[in-house]
Amino acid sequence: MSFTRRQVLAGLVGLGVAGLGAGGVRYWLGRPENIATHDYELIAAPLDLQLVPGHVTPAWGYGGQAPGLELRCRQGERLRVRFINKLDVQSTIHWHGIRLPLEMDGVPYVSQAPVLPGEYFDYDFICHDAGSFWYHPHTASAEQLGRGLVGPLIVEEREPTGFRHERTLSLKTWHIDEQGAFSEFLVPRQAAREGTRGRLTTINGQPNPTLELPAGQVVRLRLINVDNTVTYRLNLPGGEARIYALDGNPVQPRPLGKEYWLGPGMRIDLALKVPSPGEELSLRNGPLRLATLKGVASSEVAGDWPPPLPANPVAEPDLARAETLRFNFEWAAALASPADEAAGRYKYWQINGQAWDINDKTCADRPIATLKKDGHYIFVLRNMAQYQHPIHLHGMTFKVLGSDRRKIIPYFTDTYLLGKNETARIAFVADNPGVWMFHCHVIDHMETGLMAAIEVV
Known part of the structure; x- marks a missing residue:
């Protein structure tokens, strides 16, 4: 018997893996030998900030601050974070830029069930790459990120880098307005x-x-x-x-x-x-x-420029045998009917003619592209509008090859700022199986259609 991803997620909820109140066994996942572990308890909760002197802003924070607690681990180590939701709304945590297993990616109804108020979820994964990353929800993102649910994740290099x-x-x-109250x-x-x-x-x-x-x-x-x-x-x-x-x-x-x-x-x-x-x-x-x-004033001897940082272990795409896929990022305002707008279902953007419906929990069941595991791919990204789109791919790291608007020194990344009317080429090895989000990181572009699912099988 085969199961859909939706059935698997429903089963996890039934087993109580996601919550405090659902019953079931609670445990930390196994600790591999010879891998150091950094454990964090990360609580999302309401938080009063004074962003405007003399006025209180009713923010949300992680670990009692916004932006949230800085999490750190060393490259190659296992990071274990118990996320506890003390908000009145459901939430998750997505680990932006981290190459990890799908079930740790934090996208509700795709990689996990939402973490309900009063519940918790244990995130557990190896940090393969050193660098500066961050974390945030992938649920009601405009409001949750807007209220302060964001935080840095720093993965330190295995060896000293020369930076003191x-x-x-x-x-x-x-x-916020001049009195510190949130605006739309x-x-x-x-x-x-x-x-x-x-x-x-x-x-x-x-x-x-x-x-x-x-x-x-x-x-x-x-x-x-x-x-x-x-x-x-x-x-x-x-x-x-x-x-x-x-x-x-x-x-x-x-x-x-x-x-x-x-x-x-x-x-x-x-x-x-x-x-x-x-x-x-x-x-x-x-x-x-x-x-x-x-x-x-510092008592230390003046420092010099450190050597280049060591490369991360990212697979190099073979362009000679890579398959090319094209993606158009464009307006889709005509798709937003009066009934949709009245219900808050805005569709202003689309990828290859498909507008993501942020309220439809089955969108990820219809991926815009299906890739072969360990296949080599070139994506041609074409911005057909005059507004910029920082295009982000979950689960994998890609190499920026070139652009028709500016000179590019090829480099690896997880987010590329696609300029107005720009066409860029990126390439990567599809080495991480799963259904991964592919979207603009201008949050209200994402929530009004500019997102798709990429499946690797």
Whole structure:
């Protein structure tokens, strides 16, 4: 007898694997020999923030903070996280950029049942790749990410890298008004365009902070865009900075240059040579200041640029034998009927003529493409609109080959910022079986159609 994925998920709920109140045996999954373990208990719960002085914002956080608790483990180690849901709504955790088994991917009705209020779920997986990653729900994403359910996951390299200092900087723009109250996370007419933008930009939950860094040292800055919508045009006028990794994957170090466009879901690791004591640099989004980086006296000998970071163990696609598939990302406003809009079922975007229905739990049963396990593939990504789409693939890492809009030095990533009217080529080895989400990480684009399922069998 064969079973559908839906029946398997229903069976898991019946066994009580997902919740505190459902009964059944509770246990940590087996611990392999010779693999160190980092255990975390990650609680999602309401949290009052003071983002606007004198006013309270009713946020949601992980571990009593928003953005959430920074999780860390070392490359090759098993990460075990018990997620406890103390919200009044169901939720999950997706581990953005991590190559893991499908059942740990955190997509409700695809890889697991939703974690209901008062219940918990044990996430357990090996972190194969070192780098800067992050975590967030894949349930009612516009609201849940918008309220603060985001957090960094740092996977440290197996051996010392030469960086003696580092800081993790989570970039988020909040949908709040001047009194700190939340505004709408998804405005239909904006979702059909660039996405619904917030009003107040923060780093690690603080508007325009001053970050003190040891003068003369080379500091690793891990910048993570955990925002629903905003693409940050990162620049450091007068600063000496080099790019060491993009989206968790090392690159040959090179100068930051004039600016780097960091779309939602994307990450960049910079090496910054900190200026003399008392000197300041401005980390900016275009012309707007995000933070002040200030050199403070240090007793250490001035540092030098570390060597390139070691490559992650990602399979190299064989382009000579790769199969090519094409994907068009386009408007689909005509698909949204008055009845759909009245019910909040907006369909403004589509991939290859198919608009994902965020309210339909069976969409993943109809994948847009079925790939052979260990097959080699080239995806041609064509943006047929004037708005940017950070395209993210779950479960696997792909290599960006080229673009018709800009020069590309090929690199591995899990999220590519597809510019307006741009066509780009990516390639990868489909080495992770399962049904994986393939979507834009502008959250209200995703929730209004710009998502599909890719099956690897």
